[in-house]
Amino acid sequence: MRKSYRVKKEADFQTVFENHNSVANRMFVIYQMAKPSQPHFRVGISVGKKIGNAVHRNWVKRRVRQSLLELKPWLRSDIDFLVIARPHASGQSMKAIKYNLIHVLKLANLLSPDYSEDQKIE
Numbered sequence: 001m002r003k004s005y006r007v008k009k010e011a012d013f014q015t016v017f018e019n020h021n022s023v024a025n026r027m028f029v030i031y032q033m034a035k036p037s038q039p040h041f042r043v044g045i046s047v048g049k050k051i052g053n054a055v056h057r058n059w060v061k062r063r064v065r066q067s068l069l070e071l072k073p074w075l076r077s078d079i080d081f082l083v084i085a086r087p088h089a090s091g092q093s094m095k096a097i098k099y100n101l102i103h104v105l106k107l108a109n110l111l112s113p114d115y116s117e118d119q120k121i122e
Contacts, residue, residue, distance in 0.1 A: 007044030007080055016044070016082050023107040027092070027100040028064075029084040030108045036078045041110075043068060044082040051090045060085050060097070067098040071105070074115040081110060 007013060019033040035042075045064050047057040064083055068075070089097060105111045 005040060005042055007042045007082065012042075012080070013044055013046075013082065016080050023104060024086075025100055025104045025107065027086055027089040027097065028104045029086065030081055030104050030110070031084070032079055032081040032108055032110065034078060035080050038078065038080075040077045041075050042080045044080075045085075046082060047085040047089075050087045051085060056090055060089050063094050063097045064101065066094070067101045070098070071102070071111070071115075074112045075105070076110050076112065079110060081108070 007016065016031050016033045019031070021033065022029055022031045024030070045061050047060050047064075049057075051057050051060055064085065068083075083101070089100075092100075102111070
């Protein structure tokens with residue numbers, strides 16, 4: 001995912017946190033903030049030390065990033081959101097991570113209405 005699609009600065013993270021519009025499931029918490037003027041969504045991914053060492057944290061981040069890349073056509077464009085991984089995400093398969101990410105994105109109303117369950121989850 002290109003840098004223009006990422007929330008990188010600490011100030012941007014804090015702005016989204018302070019908006020405090022969040023939803024969660026067992027593996028992920030999503031904080032979101034509307035930004036109607038931007039051309040595409042931006043995402044920040046945070047994986048804490050409770051997940052494990054750096055290898056495990058990067059492993060989870062790569063899988064979240066890949067899942068979001070596959071869901072990119074169906075994600076709303078007028079939003080900044082943060083994906084916070086919970087300890088249960090450690091050691092899960094790609095299929096489980098993507099399934100749970102889709103679930104929490106639906107709870108947050110970040111997936112467009114034309115996304116269907118028939119989309120292939122691998």
